[in-house]
Amino acid sequence: MVTQEELIREARENGMELYPIEKDTYELFFGPQHMATENFSIILKMDGNRVVKAIANPGFLHRGFEKLAEFRPWYTNIALLLRICVPEADVPEAIYSMAVDEIIGWEVPERAQWIRTVVLEMARVSAYLFWIMGLSFKLGVYTAGQWAAAYRERFMRLFEELTGGRVYHIYTIPGGVRRDIPGDKWLRQLKDTVEYIKSKLPDFDNLVFENYITYKRMEGIGVMDRKFALAEGVTGPNLRATGVAYDVRKDDPYLLYPELDFEVPTLKEGDALARALVRRYELEQDLYILEQLLEMGPPSGPYKVEDPRLKNLPRFKVPAGDAFAHVESTKGDFGAYVVSDGGNKPYRVHVRGPSIAHGIRVLEQLLVGARIADVPVILMSLDNCPPDIDR
Amino acid sequence: MTWEIGEEIIKKILEKAPYAEGKVRRERRLEFKIPAERIREFLMIMKENGFPLMLQISAVDWIKEGEIELVYHLMNIELGTHAMVKVRIPRDLDKAKMPTVRDIYPAAETYERDVHDFFGVYFEGNDKMEMPWILDDPERGLYPHRKDFDMLGYVKKKYKILDRFDENKDKYVI
Numbered sequence: 001m002v003t004q005e006e007l008i009r010e011a012r013e014n015g016m017e018l019y020p021i022e023k024d025t026y027e028l029f030f031g032p033q034h035m036a037t038e039n040f041s042i043i044l045k046m047d048g049n050r051v052v053k054a055i056a057n058p059g060f061l062h063r064g065f066e067k068l069a070e071f072r073p074w075y076t077n078i079a080l081l082l083r084i085c086v087p088e089a090d091v092p093e094a095i096y097s098m099a100v101d102e103i104i105g106w107e108v109p110e111r112a113q114w115i116r117t118v119v120l121e122m123a124r125v126s127a128y129l130f131w132i133m134g135l136s137f138k139l140g141v142y143t144a145g146q147w148a149a150a151y152r153e154r155f156m157r158l159f160e161e162l163t164g165g166r167v168y169h170i171y172t173i174p175g176g177v178r179r180d181i182p183g184d185k186w187l188r189q190l191k192d193t194v195e196y197i198k199s200k201l202p203d204f205d206n207l208v209f210e211n212y213i214t215y216k217r218m219e220g221i222g223v224m225d226r227k228f229a230l231a232e233g234v235t236g237p238n239l240r241a242t243g244v245a246y247d248v249r250k251d252d253p254y255l256l257y258p259e260l261d262f263e264v265p266t267l268k269e270g271d272a273l274a275r276a277l278v279r280r281y282e283l284e285q286d287l288y289i290l291e292q293l294l295e296m297g298p299p300s301g302p303y304k305v306e307d308p309r310l311k312n313l314p315r316f317k318v319p320a321g322d323a324f325a326h327v328e329s330t331k332g333d334f335g336a337y338v339v340s341d342g343g344n345k346p347y348r349v350h351v352r353g354p355s356i357a358h359g360i361r362v363l364e365q366l367l368v369g370a371r372i373a374d375v376p377v378i379l380m381s382l383d384n385c386p387p388d389i390d391r
Numbered sequence: 392m393t394w395e396i397g398e399e400i401i402k403k404i405l406e407k408a409p410y411a412e413g414k415v416r417r418e419r420r421l422e423f424k425i426p427a428e429r430i431r432e433f434l435m436i437m438k439e440n441g442f443p444l445m446l447q448i449s450a451v452d453w454i455k456e457g458e459i460e461l462v463y464h465l466m467n468i469e470l471g472t473h474a475m476v477k478v479r480i481p482r483d484l485d486k487a488k489m490p491t492v493r494d495i496y497p498a499a500e501t502y503e504r505d506v507h508d509f510f511g512v513y514f515e516g517n518d519k520m521e522m523p524w525i526l527d528d529p530e531r532g533l534y535p536h537r538k539d540f541d542m543l544g545y546v547k548k549k550y551k552i553l554d555r556f557d558e559n560k561d562k563y564v565i
Contacts, residue, residue: 057523058524058525059523059524059525059526059527062525062526064535066536067535067536067540067542071542102417230443230444230468231443231496231497231498232497232498233444233445233446233496233497233498235444244468246444246468248471250471251468251470251471252419252471252472252473253471324420324464324473324475326446326473333446333466335446335447335464337447337449337462337464339451347451348449348451348452350447350449350450352446352447352464356447356501356502356505357498357501360501361497361498361500361501389525390525
């Protein structure tokens with residue numbers, strides 16, 4: 001049991017101004033039912049309204065996906081693994097498929113690569129819109145949140161037409177994609193949607209990202225520097241907000257990304273506001289990437305590999321071997337390590353959730369000294385996806 | 392598969408760590424195999440030679456060989472190169488022990504807790520090892536990701552829905 005004196009000393013060492021010592025610290029269970037935590041739980045030790053110590057308490061979502069994956073045939077696993085991260089369900093599909101492609105040694109056809117890139121970018125844009133919704137709700141700007149949800153709905157409709165599913169798509173499969181794009185009409189609709197959302201970005205700026213209240217609420221809280229972030233394994237926008245331009249799409253390119261022209265925005269402050277602004281700039285870049293892809297147009301050819309083994313999917317076997325594949329998601333570097341022993345089921349699937357880095361240790365350290373009202377804002381600025389942690 | 396930059400990195404690292412085996416898997420993918428007791432010094436060499444980011448620690452239970460394989464995934468940010476460092480240790484519970492690498496890569500602490508909870512590998516020197524992690528108290532100590540974990544028996548015991556399962560059937564697809 002940690003005594004009060006120790007807690008207070010620890011807080012003082014972390015540079016925090018404390019209330020008089022005679023005040024009691026108390027324990028506050030924040031989540032998992034609290035709306036602001038999104039199924040995540042933190043045990044906070046409070047002094048007045050300041051956090052003295054935070055302990056991340058994961059495990060409320062654990063569904064054992066990695067264990068279940070060992071009991072299912074290779075192709076059936078896609079419908080399971082994509083449920084790891086709900087706002088961006090295409091990413092787990094893609095990493096699993098890319099790892100399996102690498103073990104088999106399949107060259108994915110060009111058309112499938114183009115479609116996969118478009119789907120991943122659409123997923124990124126819709127995940128960022130989802131995040132803007134969450135952030136606006138936590139800052140109290142409900143209007144912007146409702147706009148973001150409505151714009152995301154346009155992408156949901158496009159996804160539904162493309163894949164048959166709104167949230168869970170089961171679309172990217174080893175060897176390509178499950179079916180072809182519906183036609184030119186769909187491409188035109190996607191182009192219109194991209195233009196529409198691009199025209200609406202200034203509204204978000206006015207209401208959220210250039211708002212006085214946002215600056216007051218987010219500036220200077222949850223600060224981390226470059227060295228700390230790298231040591232803790234933080235990736236994605238959270239790392240780029242500290243000045244490190246590490247983006248898997250640029251540094252370890254996959255699919256069509258080497259042919260595309262886009263920037264990796266970075267900021268140096270490393271606080272909650274910098275993380276939010278990096279995401280805002282990336283949303284613009286993602287829309288620009290989608291524009292380029294649409295201008296390029298889908299290459300002709302098959303949309304998945306032609307292989308006689310695909311005739312009998314339950315008995316489909318993958319040669320023994322292992323592979324690691326990773327893509328850039330809105331949460332960070334999302335990877336999968338897949339091991340095959342030559343059977344019709346994976347021997348082991350290990351998913352690297354990006355949130356496990358910034359959702360446990362980093363969160364525990366950033367929350368010390370914060371006010372209780374800042375806790376949801378810091379949590380939202382880190383963009384923690386609890387299912388990543390409780391795979 | 393040859394990739395010159397990768398060959399150079401491997402040459403540089405193997406000079407400092409002659410006990411290791413290294414190879415280029417494909418472009419931007421390296422693989423090292425080292426004995427388990429050298430892991431700390433090897434990871435220090437890796438960190439000094441441009442691999443500042445630890446992505447995760449994967450464990451694979453090779454039950455036929457009686458071994459657990461730990462794979463440390465490291466990332467070189469400047470060259471965009473991913474390196475796997477593979478280590479094999481015995482899978483018996485009293486022998487499955489590893490030194491912690493938490494002081495070299497602080498991020499490793501969480502992954503070590505994860506491997507301990509699900510595979511029963513004990514990381515010496517990590518004082519958060521016994522802290523509650525994802526599993527509830529009744530599940531702790533069962534190591535559900537090991538291949539000899541009796542999933543059906545566990546489900547029967549926990550949810551008490553015996554009549555749903557046929558005792559004579561030996562394989563279930565859940």
